[in-house]
Amino acid sequence: MWRPSFERCRRPVFRSPILALLATITAVSVGLVASGCESGNGSGEPNELNGMTRTPPNEVGRLRLPQVNPESDNRAGALAGRSGGVMLVYFGFTSCPDVCPTTLADLRLALEELDEEDRSRVRVAMITVDPERDSAEVLNEYLGHFFPARDFSSLRTTDRERLRATEKVFGASHRIGPPDSEGDYDVSHTAQLYAVDDEGTVVVEWPFATEPSAMASDLAQLLGQAPEDDET
Amino acid sequence: MKTASATSAESAVPETQADGSSRRGRRMFRGGIALTVAVIAAGALAACGSGSSSDEVSVSDPWIRVTPGTQDMTAAYMDLESPVDDKLVGASVASNIAETVELHETTDSHSGDTSGSMDDMEMGDQKGPGKGNMADSDDMSDMEMGSDSMSEMDGQMKMMGMKQVPSIALPAGEEVKLEPGGYHIMIMGLKDPIEAGDEYQITLEFENAGEIAVQAIARDN
Numbered sequence: 001m002w003r004p005s006f007e008r009c010r011r012p013v014f015r016s017p018i019l020a021l022l023a024t025i026t027a028v029s030v031g032l033v034a035s036g037c038e039s040g041n042g043s044g045e046p047n048e049l050n051g052m053t054r055t056p057p058n059e060v061g062r063l064r065l066p067q068v069n070p071e072s073d074n075r076a077g078a079l080a081g082r083s084g085g086v087m088l089v090y091f092g093f094t095s096c097p098d099v100c101p102t103t104l105a106d107l108r109l110a111l112e113e114l115d116e117e118d119r120s121r122v123r124v125a126m127i128t129v130d131p132e133r134d135s136a137e138v139l140n141e142y143l144g145h146f147f148p149a150r151d152f153s154s155l156r157t158t159d160r161e162r163l164r165a166t167e168k169v170f171g172a173s174h175r176i177g178p179p180d181s182e183g184d185y186d187v188s189h190t191a192q193l194y195a196v197d198d199e200g201t202v203v204v205e206w207p208f209a210t211e212p213s214a215m216a217s218d219l220a221q222l223l224g225q226a227p228e229d230d231e232t
Numbered sequence: 233m234k235t236a237s238a239t240s241a242e243s244a245v246p247e248t249q250a251d252g253s254s255r256r257g258r259r260m261f262r263g264g265i266a267l268t269v270a271v272i273a274a275g276a277l278a279a280c281g282s283g284s285s286s287d288e289v290s291v292s293d294p295w296i297r298v299t300p301g302t303q304d305m306t307a308a309y310m311d312l313e314s315p316v317d318d319k320l321v322g323a324s325v326a327s328n329i330a331e332t333v334e335l336h337e338t339t340d341s342h343s344g345d346t347s348g349s350m351d352d353m354e355m356g357d358q359k360g361p362g363k364g365n366m367a368d369s370d371d372m373s374d375m376e377m378g379s380d381s382m383s384e385m386d387g388q389m390k391m392m393g394m395k396q397v398p399s400i401a402l403p404a405g406e407e408v409k410l411e412p413g414g415y416h417i418m419i420m421g422l423k424d425p426i427e428a429g430d431e432y433q434i435t436l437e438f439e440n441a442g443e444i445a446v447q448a449i450a451r452d453n
Binding site: 094095097098101102104105106108109138141142144145146174175177187188190192207208209 | 297301302303393412413418452453
């Protein structure tokens with residue numbers, strides 16, 4: 001069944017009635033009704049994730065995008081966690097005044113809730129959907145505001161088809177608006193954060209405005225479940 | 233006098249003195265009409281003579297987002313509550329801070345569009361991962377313009393964008409939040425980066441209550 005579902009009755013707490021309403025609309029639109037919550041994912045597996053999961057999950061591990069971090073020389077980087085780790089993938093742009101910085105600032109708070117060992121296994125990857133304005137330098141500086149340099153990947157391609165193809169696999173998209181008289185333009189975009197495990201499977205997606213504690217709790221659980229993790 | 237109602241943010245911010253006195257007279261006539269209309273509508277003519285201090289808008293937790301990098305724009309947020317029906321009709325900052333200030337709303341291009349999504353989602357069964365309702369990648373080029381083309385991609389495809397709004401309504405006695413993902417004050421053409429911990433004066437313009445200046449503290453969230 002291709003039916004994303006919240007796997008848990010306790011959903012992310014939203015900041016406002018509007019967001020809650022949007023979330024509800026989204027939830028309903030993906031076929032989730034309250035009654036579905038009680039049956040969980042139907043597989044009988046214990047699942048305590050706050051975010052959205054899909055059945056079957058998206059597989060993104062074959063994707064590669066140029067990594068434009070200072071030391072990475074545009075090498076193609078895989079969209080997958082390192083062994084035993086998780087990569088958190090976000091499609092966004094740095095001229096985004098509201099949604100993107102909110103998400104990344106919330107994510108930073110979430111990562112701060114993790115213990116150091118868990119945190120060391122999380123890498124944040126932002127794929128710019130606005131490569132025209134987001135040069136490597138701009139993107140690196142932007143992410144550097146939120147995360148230590150060793151913890152993020154700046155991913156940027158000017159090949160629109162490649163970007164679209166990447167988005168497609170995640171179920172993401174963006175739209176560049178028409179430029180105004182000064183050449184500025186708006187960008188609309190899907191605003192989920194995708195958690196990808198070391199096999200390239202999208203294991204959970206957090207919609208915009210998911211509380212940091214909800215993300216942290218999911219991450220702790222995912223990292224605890226990682227097969228390479230001998231500690232749990 | 234301008235105390236916070238419940239605020240969700242972590243830090244309270246010093247409130248600033250209302251500074252509407254000079255412009256107040258100019259606004260009075262317009263505000264008076266609005267008040268009169270409201271009062272007539274309510275059938276409570278006696279309230280006509282109520283003092284102007286009672287229609288002060290309370291502003292709590294004003295904050296401005298730190299610019300994460302080289303961006304020349306940012307957003308400011310706060311909670312507003314007016315004892316009478318009012319509207320936030322504009323905002324401004326000193327010209328040495330930024331060029332343009334507008335009222336904006338972050339929107340979800342899918343709100344209200346829930347039909348057809350389940351069908352779309354089920355189409356994803358046909359192929360492997362990631363094929364979902366995005367079956368036709370060529371459709372993506374249509375998305376450069378016109379949000380309607382998004383209607384066939386729902387569910388996980390909540391597209392968030394932004395639009396300018398002429399005003400933000402403040403129904404009497406109702407707390408209205410300017411917050412991430414919703415209404416915000418969009419500040420463009422920043423002269424300098426917004427630094428964490430600094431305070432920036434933002435002058436709010438209300439249809440009824442006139443101008444109120446607030447000190448917004450800079451933070452990340």
